[in-house]
Every structure is written in C-alpha cells, then in structure tokens.
Amino acid sequence: MNLVNEFIKYKWQAKGRHGIHSPFVYDFIENVLQTTFEGQELNVISSYTHFLKKCHDEIEFQELGAGSKLLSNKRRVSSMYSLSSSRGKFGKLLYALVSHYSPKQIVEFGSSLGVGTLHLALSNPLAKIQSIEGCSNTHAFTVKSFPKKLSNVEFINSTFEEFCQQKSESPIDLLFIDGHHDGKYLLTYLDQLNPRITENTIVVLDDIRWSSSMLETWNKLVADKKYHVSIDLFRMGILLKKPDQVKQHFILRY
Numbered sequence: 001m002n003l004v005n006e007f008i009k010y011k012w013q014a015k016g017r018h019g020i021h022s023p024f025v026y027d028f029i030e031n032v033l034q035t036t037f038e039g040q041e042l043n044v045i046s047s048y049t050h051f052l053k054k055c056h057d058e059i060e061f062q063e064l065g066a067g068s069k070l071l072s073n074k075r076r077v078s079s080m081y082s083l084s085s086s087r088g089k090f091g092k093l094l095y096a097l098v099s100h101y102s103p104k105q106i107v108e109f110g111s112s113l114g115v116g117t118l119h120l121a122l123s124n125p126l127a128k129i130q131s132i133e134g135c136s137n138t139h140a141f142t143v144k145s146f147p148k149k150l151s152n153v154e155f156i157n158s159t160f161e162e163f164c165q166q167k168s169e170s171p172i173d174l175l176f177i178d179g180h181h182d183g184k185y186l187l188t189y190l191d192q193l194n195p196r197i198t199e200n201t202i203v204v205l206d207d208i209r210w211s212s213s214m215l216e217t218w219n220k221l222v223a224d225k226k227y228h229v230s231i232d233l234f235r236m237g238i239l240l241k242k243p244d245q246v247k248q249h250f251i252l253r254y
C-alpha cells in the first residue's frame with residue numbers, strides 16, 4: 001500500500017456536507033466533525049497531555065499486536081504519547097461522538113496512556129467506559145497517572161482476545177478499536193463482538209490505512225452487508241448498522 005497515493009485519492013474524493021443526502025451523515029458532519037469544544041474539560045485534557053509530553057519514565061512494553069513501526073520495546077512515555085495517542089482532532093472526534101450521541105456503554109480496545117479514554121470519559125460522565133490494555137506495565141502506568149476524579153472509567157488489563165471471549169451479551173453503544181492493527185484480527189474481534197453491535201452502536205476503527213492488511217479489511221467491512229453506513233476519515237473509519245437506510249459509503253473531509 002502506498003500511503004501517499006492513498007492520501008491523494010482520499011483528498012480527491014472527500015466531500016464536505018454539500019451534496020450529502022443522508023440526514024444521518026449530514027448531521028454527523030455538522031454536529032461531530034465541525035463542532036468545537038471548550039471549557040473545563042479542555043483544562044483537564046491539557047494538563048494530562050502536558051504531563052505525558054514531559055514524562056521521561058520508561059515502560060517495558062509487552063507487544064501483543066502488530067507492533068509499532070517506530071518504537072522499541074523500552075518506550076519513553078513522551079514518545080508513546082506523541083506516536084500512539086488519539087490526540088488533536090482525533091481526540092476531539094471521540095469527544096464529539098460521545099457528546100452528540102450519548103452512548104452509555106463504551107468499549108475501547110487499547111488504552112495505552114488513556115488519552116483517547118480521557119476524551120471519551122470527560123465528554124459524558126454518565127457514560128460507562130471499559131478500556132482494555134494487554135501490556136500490564138502500560139496498564140499500571142495509566143491506572144496510576146489517569147486523572148482520579150473520573151470514576152466512569154474501568155481500565156482492564158486483558159488481551160482483546162480474552163475480552164471478546166467473555167459471555168456478555170449487553171449491547172455496546174460505542175466501540176473504539178485502536179490496537180493490534182492487523183486486518184485479520186480486526187475482523188475476528190468484530191465477528192466475536194457482533195452480537196453486542198446493534199443498530200445503535202457506533203464502531204470507530206483507528207488506523208484503517210496502517211498496513212495493507214488493515215486497508216484490505218476496511219474495504220471488506222465497507223462492502224459487508226451488515227454495515228449500512230461506512231464513513232472514511234482517512235485515519236479513522238466509522239461503521240454503523242442502520243437497516244432502515246440504503247447501504248452507502250461516505251468519504252468525508254476531516
């Protein structure tokens with residue numbers, strides 16, 4: 001996969017809200033992609049990310065997924081923050097998704113330092129978030145460092161595989177998969193969690209162009225009849241089951 005070609009293709013095809021006829025996607029552009037956030041929550045995010053940026057602690061990393069292209073196994077927190085966190089506009093996207101759709105039950109695959117988790121948790125204190133991390137040293141660091149007053153987050157030290165095998169059938173309202181980065185595994189996780197993915201679930205996939213296998217899987221998911229709406233934001237992809245809508249794929253400017 002050539003990322004530069006992919007980016008040029010995306011830029012060429014990506015649309016803004018004009019010419020979008022799906023009311024759901026039009027609303028998504030207006031109230032999620034184009035929204036800005038301000039206030040108290042921003043201070044909490046800035047102070048946590050400032051701490052991570054300056055933190056020179058090293059974490060002995062246990063690799064469970066496809067591995068990092070840039071980081072070795074002894075990882076400095078500041079490098080993990082800059083290379084593998086949902087910061088900037090993608091953190092904002094997570095925040096806006098929660099604030100606009102009010103999902104009650106959120107599952108995040110890959111807590112890492114909890115940057116994505118923090119955006120999800122601050123957006124709606126009533127949402128219950130389970131954030132799964134397989135590397136026990138990263139999990140321990142995040143549990144120790146994450147802003148304490150956010151009691152709506154449960155950090156779970158488990159592999160994604162173990163989590164998927166749990167017998168739970170309770171619906172997940174927002175599923176954020178941000179780890180492992182191997183297309184075959186991604187398909188398996190989605191298949192195993194399928195009974196918990198309902199018409200109200202928003203599935204957010206990070207790094208859909210991280211590798212050829214991720215992109216291949218993304219294209220399969222876009223074609224999969226189970227998902228009626230798919231949204232390509234270049235780095236992230238969003239899937240929804242909306243059986244009352246004609247199946248449609250959207251490439252949106254972000």
Ligand SMILES: C[S@@+](CC[C@H](N)C(=O)[O-])C[C@H]1O[C@@H](n2cnc3c(N)ncnc32)[C@H](O)[C@@H]1O
Nearest residue numbers: 064065085086110112115116134159160179180
């Ligand atoms: C890109 S980071 C997550 C970033 C975070 N979601 C954020 O928004 O800031 C991916 C994390 O997934 C974890 N991971 C990868 N494969 C895993 C697996 N099979 N089981 C559990 N954790 C895994 C890694 O240890 C890593 O910490």
